[in-house]
Amino acid sequence: MSVEKYVRKELRGPARQSATRRSGPPDPEMITLAAGDPNFLLPDYIANEVKHAIEIGQTHYCFGGDPELKEAIAKYYSKYGYETPASQVAITAGGSESILKSYATLLNEGDEVVAFDPAYSGGTMVPAYFGAKVNFAPLEKLEDGSYDFDEEALKNAITPKTKCLYIENPGNPSGKVYGKKELKAIADLSIDKDFIVLSDETYTEYIWTGEKHFPIITLPGMEERVIVAMAMTKMFAWAGMRTGWVIAGPELSQYVNRAPLGGASWPMMRGCLKGLKDGYQFVTDMRAEYKERIEYSMKRFNEMPGVKCPYPGGAFYMFPDITGTGMTSGEFTQKLAEEAKVLAVSGASYGAGHGEGNVRFSMIRPLSTQKMKSWFPHKKGYMLEDAMDRIERFVQKHA
Template sequence: MREIQRQKISAKAQQFTESVIREMTRLAVQYGAVNLAQGFPDFSCPLELKQAAYQAIEADVNQYAITWGDKAFREAIASKVRWYLGLEINPETQITVTCGSTEAMAAVMLATIDPGDEVIVFEPYYENYGPDAILAGATPRYITLHPPDWRFDETQLRQAFNNKTKAIIINTPHNPTGKVFTREELTIIAELCQKWDVLAFTDEIYEHILYDGNQHIALATLPGMEERTITINGLSKTYSVTGWRVGYIVTTPALTGAIRKVHDFLTVGAPAPLQRAGVAAMQLPPSYYEELAKLYHQKRDNLLSILDQAGIPYFVPQGAYYIFAEIAKFGYKTDIEFTNYLIKEIGVAVVPGSSFFSQPEKGNSFIRFCFSKKTDTLQSAGERLVKLTAKINL
């Protein structure tokens, strides 16, 4: 009797790789490199959050919260959204708390996308977006962001919208380039979403990390967009708690109902005591965000100075905490070869640019640095990176 042999790996899983960003952290540990790859701070979160987490655990907030989020946390989110974005939302019907913004995007996709739908993604893009669309059965349609200012071509964007378009993903401030989408750009996107009855998934995790007078504009605040925008955010970046895995989604009651069902069966709920501690985060005063922006402005300028000394060309970010840099002048065939050299020989880990593109070769001349690090960490990286000027023929 002939044995039946089946393909054990799904076609979906074969369409993307494991996270390159997380792999760079593993390599940094293996080779003792300074980790400027993965986007996590290596300094402490606000004391208020630590104390609130301790208190929540001591008060036995250690069992399941309501699936879609601790009531006190949802109410605190609604209050912050009101004062920061000017949006009035109902915490009972318009907020879903998730295990980080990563799960949030996956839950949103699975709740709204059907096989055969198309999702527009600006490229370069945070590496999760493409696989999320594939897992939901969608076809990603990539729209190029053009250096040096990372603007999209309006004609190309308009041509991408069609009867199969279900959604568009906007990440502002943008990872990896640091671009902050302008009101003009968002207005074009809003017009197209309304014309084609398309949803907008906005990743606004870096909303408070802005430089040089740039302002964060939430797409949901534009006329006609509140009812078709799904806003994704979380505690990770603004409050330096990437390991807590607490994210949240804000949208209409109807869309929230669908998202909550998917979220429930993905993870049941985010950590209960850390959600309760999130109340303290949402209640921090405006001065906290002003100081946060100043802190990251200093770190950005510090790393820019280091890259100048090392002779690495870059694009000055308007927001977020990354610097996208060019490496063509160094003569390596691919970004992977160059990042391996940096890790093993120079002792600094970065992210290869190809991980942010649908076709890896488009990213061969780019790498991404993360500067959400202590001054000592950046100084150590700088001492190593200056070796490039001596070891590589510029």
């Protein structure tokens, strides 16, 4: 008996395979630069706060989320120029649920969502579950292999059915940081064409251009046209602890809070609160480590034949152009995993394929000079330098 007929149509057919998710037992020789799961070890003061919450019995329901954490999130976001009361904050079980909760608030059968291409797949695959369609607006690919905003492409992707624009700022995988001028153009279209902006701001602490993150929700006329989705995943290096939040305007936030999703657990919320209150030095230290990794990797990539690697505006991914090697993105990542034992992600897997020709490498492996504690063992042969050595030998062999 086949149960497929009972299964939602988006899940039918063969499972999607990728070089980043390989069947069988883990290969001890493999170095992963695939998932965006930071390697830094959670500080003791945050871990102890989670442990303490469990020990004193904070393990029960918390309908609506921890009020003290909501206050702390509102205070945190105010540094970007948007003052919001705690009532406009909704706690979620991580960034993925922040996105899911936002779409659950907005989308009906037949609605359309616009997303840039390439884009984070976690933000573009969900609309189908609500019967909505995603239209992609290709970013402009520049000579150095980087991607930039294309206003005309965005206009062409908008239709009378457009309910929402999904934007990551900074972008994943592109590292694109949208400045005030670009966000103003997006805001003007939102008002003129009457759609909501879902602003995924997961990587706001990791901007390398010298600019400060600018929230689109602060622009005139946008307070009730924006839902901000954020998470502790990247900010405090706890991808598996699943805590995030959503911020929206006074009226829109009431509907966000009605979306029937679970939210975070008490212990995770208490750890999140501790991090927001006392954890900025940890974030500052991580930022410095990432910057070193990015600068080191960019230099190494640009010394490889057939590879062009732009400096990312934000986030902690390298997204080099590998077209000069003569391989597609999929061929490159598959062979890299098989021959060099390094996992990366094909750029074609983001969005509708406009990332073809690029490959995403996550800067989650430590340099041998790293000072911070890591849950990856500092083991000779498996550091970031070792991964880059393997990639270089692979490229020299095939280019």
